[in-house]
Amino acid sequence: MLKLDTVLQGKQARYGEIEPIMSEHGFTLSGNWEYEEGMFDGILNREGGETVYLRMPFDVISGTLEHPDTLLAFGQPFVIKHVVNVGLDHDESALLASTGFDQFQKPLAKDAHIEKKTKWEIRGEEKVAEMFGDHEFIHS
Known part of the structure; x- marks a missing residue:
């Protein structure tokens, strides 16, 4: 896991204002959310069986x-x-698994080693800045 330094940390926003932006950029509410916490997930890269x-x-x-x-x-x-x-x-899910689209398949590694860490830190930080850098409704 690579922690990022972004404009989003510590900021507040209304769900109704933030969700359309997340959705527009391919982010979804993580499936294992709780009523008091959760996370938005988006894919930065998918190659073979590896997803960042x-x-x-x-x-x-x-x-x-x-x-x-x-x-x-x-x-x-x-x-x-x-x-x-x-x-x-x-x-029965052989076709889905062999094509890499079996959404229910458990990861072999949930927190796998990330090579080129600086590349992914920069991509992640740039993506957050692209999505939220200019929005006035996000406040401290």
Whole structure:
């Protein structure tokens, strides 16, 4: 995992204002969110069985997650790499797994070693700045 230094950390925004930006840039609410915390996930790179994600964690300050008026406070974004087995599988999801699209396949490594760390730190930080650098509704 590579922790990033970005403009987003420590900032607050309403879910209804932030979600369309996330969605526009290919980020989704992580599937294992809680009512008091969660993270937005986006793919920086996918090659073979390796996927490099940019994750933006947040805490719910007030409201209920997924409600437009819910206030979120962002933590420190980070980059993480998952490695999955894209070889042939002998069960009913063989086609999905062999093409790398089996969303339910468990990663072989959830926090795999990231080579070229500086490259991914820069890409992650640039992506956050691109998405949020000029938005006035994001405040401290």
